[in-house]
Amino acid sequence: MALGDLAGGEEDQTFTDAVGPLVPAAQRLAYGMLQNPHECEDAVQEATLKAWRSFPRLREESNLRAWFLKIVANECRQRRRNRWWSVIKFASHEEAPPAASVDDETAIDLRQMIGNLPSEMRLAIVLRYYLDLPFDEVGRVLGVSGAAAKARVHRALVRLRVDVPEVRPDA
Amino acid sequence: MREDEFRGRLRIALGEPPQLGSPVLLYPRAARPGFLVHGMALIATTLAILLIVVLVGSRLTLQPRGKVLPASTPSSVTQPAPDSLPCHLAVNLIQEAVNAGQESVTSSSMGFVNIPSGTFQVDPGARVTDLPSGTTSGPNVYSAPLQRWLPATSRALSPDQRSYAYVRLLPAGATLSDATGGELHVVDAATRTDRMLWSKSGDIELVDWSSAGILAASVPLQGGVRLLWRINPATGTTTQAPASDDPMFDTPHPYSGVNNYIYLGTDASGRSVFRLGSRDVGTKYYVVVVDAAHQATTIYSGTAGDPTGLDPSGIFSDAHGLWFGNIDGLAVWLWTPAAGLKRFTVSGGPHAPVGYQFVSSTFLPSGACVPGQFQGVAASPVPPATSPAPPTPLPAVDWSPLLARPLQLPNVAPGAACPVSPQVSLKIRTPPGTKGGIGHGYGQGPVYVSGQITWYSGQQGLMVVTDPAYSGPVLVRIKRLDGTGAAALGGSPGSPVDSLPGGAIGIRQTATPPYWGQWFGSLNPSVPGCYGIQFDGTTVSDYAVIKVQRGMPASG
Numbered sequence: 099m100a101l102g103d104l105a106g107g108e109e110d111q112t113f114t115d116a117v118g119p120l121v122p123a124a125q126r127l128a129y130g131m132l133q134n135p136h137e138c139e140d141a142v143q144e145a146t147l148k149a150w151r152s153f154p155r156l157r158e159e160s161n162l163r164a165w166f167l168k169i170v171a172n173e174c175r176q177r178r179r180n181r182w183w184s185v186i187k188f189a190s191h192e193e194a195p196p197a198a199s200v201d202d203e204t205a206i207d208l209r210q211m212i213g214n215l216p217s218e219m220r221l222a223i224v225l226r227y228y229l230d231l232p233f234d235e236v237g238r239v240l241g242v243s244g245a246a247a248k249a250r251v252h253r254a255l256v257r258l259r260v261d262v263p264e265v266r267p268d269a
Numbered sequence: 270m271r272e273d274e275f276r277g278r279l280r281i282a283l284g285e286p287p288q289l290g291s292p293v294l295l296y297p298r299a300a301r302p303g304f305l306v307h308g309m310a311l312i313a314t315t316l317a318i319l320l321i322v323v324l325v326g327s328r329l330t331l332q333p334r335g336k337v338l339p340a341s342t343p344s345s346v347t348q349p350a351p352d353s354l355p356c357h358l359a360v361n362l363i364q365e366a367v368n369a370g371q372e373s374v375t376s377s378s379m380g381f382v383n384i385p386s387g388t389f390q391v392d393p394g395a396r397v398t399d400l401p402s403g404t405t406s407g408p409n410v411y412s413a414p415l416q417r418w419l420p421a422t423s424r425a426l427s428p429d430q431r432s433y434a435y436v437r438l439l440p441a442g443a444t445l446s447d448a449t450g451g452e453l454h455v456v457d458a459a460t461r462t463d464r465m466l467w468s469k470s471g472d473i474e475l476v477d478w479s480s481a482g483i484l485a486a487s488v489p490l491q492g493g494v495r496l497l498w499r500i501n502p503a504t505g506t507t508t509q510a511p512a513s514d515d516p517m518f519d520t521p522h523p524y525s526g527v528n529n530y531i532y533l534g535t536d537a538s539g540r541s542v543f544r545l546g547s548r549d550v551g552t553k554y555y556v557v558v559v560d561a562a563h564q565a566t567t568i569y570s571g572t573a574g575d576p577t578g579l580d581p582s583g584i585f586s587d588a589h590g591l592w593f594g595n596i597d598g599l600a601v602w603l604w605t606p607a608a609g610l611k612r613f614t615v616s617g618g619p620h621a622p623v624g625y626q627f628v629s630s631t632f633l634p635s636g637a638c639v640p641g642q643f644q645g646v647a648a649s650p651v652p653p654a655t656s657p658a659p660p661t662p663l664p665a666v667d668w669s670p671l672l673a674r675p676l677q678l679p680n681v682a683p684g685a686a687c688p689v690s691p692q693v694s695l696k697i698r699t700p701p702g703t704k705g706g707i708g709h710g711y712g713q714g715p716v717y718v719s720g721q722i723t724w725y726s727g728q729q730g731l732m733v734v735t736d737p738a739y740s741g742p743v744l745v746r747i748k749r750l751d752g753t754g755a756a757a758l759g760g761s762p763g764s765p766v767d768s769l770p771g772g773a774i775g776i777r778q779t780a781t782p783p784y785w786g787q788w789f790g791s792l793n794p795s796v797p798g799c800y801g802i803q804f805d806g807t808t809v810s811d812y813a814v815i816k817v818q819r820g821m822p823a824s825g
Contacts, residue, residue: 121291129286134561136480136539139289146292208282213562227276228283255275264272 113153120163123229124170130224131174133213145173150163163268167225171239175217211258219254226251270573291622337587350640352588356379357643358601359411359585359636360594362389362618366625374625376651379409379418381643382601382615382632383736384734389617389632390645392418401456401463403435412458419458422532423585423635424477432457434466434483434502436473446727448472453485455502466497466505477516478502479539484514488722494773516541519793530727533593536586542568544581548728550574556581558591568604579610585634592634601632619650663777668769671744671805678801678812681750687799690813692719697785712813715739716779716804720789724817731758735779735786735805744805746773747792754796764789779806 124145128138149169156165212220218240225236226247237247252265284654367373379395381389395418397409401422410423412430419426421433434455438448453466467473469487476484476497483500487627497510516539517532533542539561546554556569556579568591572579579602582594590605598618603611621628622714679688690711697708710717715736721729733745747756758774760766766788767775779786794800805814 125289126286129289130283132562133283134539135287135289137561138286139292142289143292208278209563212279213564214283223279224283227272227279230276260270260275262270262272262275 115148117149117166117215120166123163123197124166127167127170127224127227128174130228131171131217131220132177133209137177140172141177145170148173161235161238164235167239167242171221171225175221201241207216209213212249215254215257219257221251222247223254223258241262299323303561310391324496326606343577350588352590353383353640354589355386355642356589356638356640357383358592358634358638359413359502360389360601360632360743361408361635361761362391362598362630362632362648363408364619364622364628364630364651366622366628368624368626374622374651376619376649377408378619378648379411379635380645380648382613382640383642384603384613384638385603385617386642387601387613389648390614390643391648392643392645398459400458401435403437403454408633408635413639414460417458425475427455427478428537430482431459432502434475434478436475436485438472439468444780449573453483453500455483466502467500467507477535479535481539484510484516486515493618501559512709533581534584536584536591538586542581542584542591546573548573548580555753556593571611578612583633583635585636587637589638592638594632594634596629596631598632600629601634617648622650623653666742666775666777667765668742668744668767668773670775671775671807672769672771674744674805674810675804676801677810678747678748678750678803679814681799683752685751687813687816689799689816692722693784695719695734697787698737698783710734711815712804713811716743716806716809716811718804718813718815720792722752724792724794724815726794726797726819728791731790731792733776733779733786733788735792737782737785739806740778740780740782740786741781741807743776743809744769745770745776745802746805747800747802749794749796749798750801752796752800754794754798756792756794756800757792758816759791759801761789761791766790 116154121142125138127143128141129135132138138228145166149166152169156162181214212223215223222236222240225231225239226233232244233248233251234244236251237244240250242250243264248265249267252262252267255262255265351519358381360380362376362380362544364376365373366375366380378391380389380391383390395409397420400420407422408420410421410426410433411418413427414430419433421435424432425675427433428506433452435451437454439450439452440448443449450468450470452468453473453475454463455466456463465681466483467485472488472824474486474488476486478484481499483502485498485500487496487498497512497514498507499510499514500507516535532545533544533556535541536558541559542556543559544554544556546552548554550573552573554571554573555567557565557567559565569579571579573580577595578595578600579593580596581602582596584594585592590603590608593602593604595601598615600612600614603613605611610778615632618630618632668825681687692709692711693714695710695717710719710732714719715738716738717734718731719734720732733743735743745758747758755772757772758766760774764776764803767777774790776788779788797817797819799814799816801814803813804810
């Protein structure tokens with residue numbers, strides 16, 4: 099059963115028409131944040147339901163995509179927070195240095211480093227580089243200005259030890 | 270690095286989202302805000318009533334056979350929660366006994382370990398022969414919803430525990446030595462309905478059954494590329510899955526000094542559980558849980574042989590947490606995020622059988638811990654050995670002439686391609702009454718190395734098979750060809766060897782014409798790489814080259 103199958107009224111149809119096209123972006127955001135297809139589906143499902151509930155309160159001038167992605171992002175944050183294993187600390191052991199010459203291991207390293215970022219930084223990175231949003235829209239999802247969003251992306255990149263000149267504060 | 274370059278790297282790292290289901294609206298129109306509170310209250314009330322009915326029903330009916338005693342603090346009003354104690358944990362007791370030079374004798378019993386007392390009792394009513402099952406046998410799993418044992422492992426059990434999958438080799442009656450293909454079947458255990466879901470010309474290995482469907486691997490019967498498939502259990506629709514979906518290979522970033530691992534299983538949430546590190550006494554090891562984002566959580570870190578004694582043999586997760594068996598058969602463990610690791614010493618295991626040189630027993634968690642205590646019957650050991658005396662020792666061999674022969678292994682530059690020996694098909698003839706032979710090997714003959722298709726760093730089985738054209742002693746030596754690193758060769762209780770200088774081993778007797786020789790031992794490369802294995806006999810000299818990868822999945 100797809101979005102809207104149970105939505106019968108005019109308002110529900112409006113919701114379906116408005117949010118339906120945003121679902122792929124929502125799924126991409128959730129997958130980028132959670133990296134788990136099942137959790138991703140659950141998060142988007144729950145976010146869609148929450149969006150449906152609050153849809154009548156949405157002001158006309160609001161940016162619909164930013165509004166919906168913000169709900170999805172909150173749901174993902176909540177799910178990451180609720181993971182029972184996320185509160186368990188690693189035992190004190192050293193990790194082996196990455197084999198930088200092997201592409202897939204480099205990718206695994208980057209994925210792990212992104213996974214270890216604080217949620218807000220990870221969200222900024224995913225919105226900017228996985229969803230290709232401009233900084234202004236990244237800011238709307240994060241609830242900050244475009245400049246602040248850029249600064250947050252920069253801080254995340256520094257944490258990842260990646261230097262991207264376009265995102266430097268002086269760029 | 271430019272933004273575009275980082276974007277590309279990030280997308281490789283995170284991967285593209287798989288095909289995902291569209292969200293649905295779960296609530297009827299009336300549940301919109303304004304009606305929602307009332308609607309939710311109605312739903313909650315209905316669920317509460319249903320829950321009570323289910324709990325009462327399960328209390329009355331969902332119990333294993335044998336006598337289940339009530340929990341120590343019964344209440345006429347409240348029913349035990351699925352995670353309450355006391356409970357009885359479904360386990361398979363596996364006991365193995367062997368004498369040198371003989372095939373091992375294995376006994377498997379289904380029963381329960383009462384928690385927290387740790388007493389083990391066999392379930393006298395346990396039987397699985399009334400349900401269809403595959404060619405290979407293994408531990409059985411207990412379905413709490415169906416209150417019965419099923420002829421499948423926990424990995425083949427459906428998420429609702431009401432169905433299971435099995436693989437049937439083709440043609441009917443075939444073994445791995447002579448099969449031409451396989452079929453994946455799904456059985457609805459409640460209705461005993463057996464459906465053929467998928468067939469393949471090669472062997473099918475059942476990897477896992479989760480909410481995402483059945484994950485199976487197809488492997489050419491003579492070895493080759495192993496492909497993963499995701500199968501819809503309802504429709505049989507099959508799509509190829511990426512290798513990264515295999516929970517056995519969902520390993521965390523390598524830990525310092527750890528090159529091998531054992532896959533223990535997957536929990537109910539789809540997280541893979543591994544033991545990282547060797548089991549050699551004094552070496553560091555970790556037990557970790559890896560989530561879908563490849564994040565590892567360390568459940569335990571210790572030193573093999575330390576006083577804690579955790580040596581996991583298998584897992585099962587339920588509402589209590591994650592249950593572990595222990596290889597020494599002395600305990601089961603429960604791990605929860607809040608309380609950590611808790612040991613329950615097990616009593617009531619079988620006495621050691623008579624007439625064997627080597628005996629081992631272990632309890633494999635095979636189902637949920639069901640509220641209440643279980644009272645069944647005492648466990649029986651495997652039957653006494655029919656011929657307690659070990660076979661006559663083979664005459665000693667003077668290995669010095671063979672040891673004096675130089676290694677003739679190829680040189681491989683670091684980073685260069687490993688000249689892996691091609692796999693050859695073997696038609697192995699074994700004595701009547703034995704379990705048959707393996708169908709492939711590496712080398713030019715008459716001596717071949719076999720036992721694995723893919724080799725890993727860490728302890729794994731190794732076979733040396735010998736054509737009946739040669740029946741003399743064989744010296745086996747191994748060396749890494751593309752760098753430094755050791756690889757230990759070892760025998761097994763049923764296949765003793767002479768340990769020789771330089772890590773070489775000597776197999777005194779190989780083939781017994783007209784039958785092939787099959788020697789079962791172990792190989793433990795310390796690091797991945799390209800390795801050469803040289804065989805020297807009185808009239809033969811040959812070698813095989815294998816490529817060793819990082820890690821080690823559990824067998825089976």
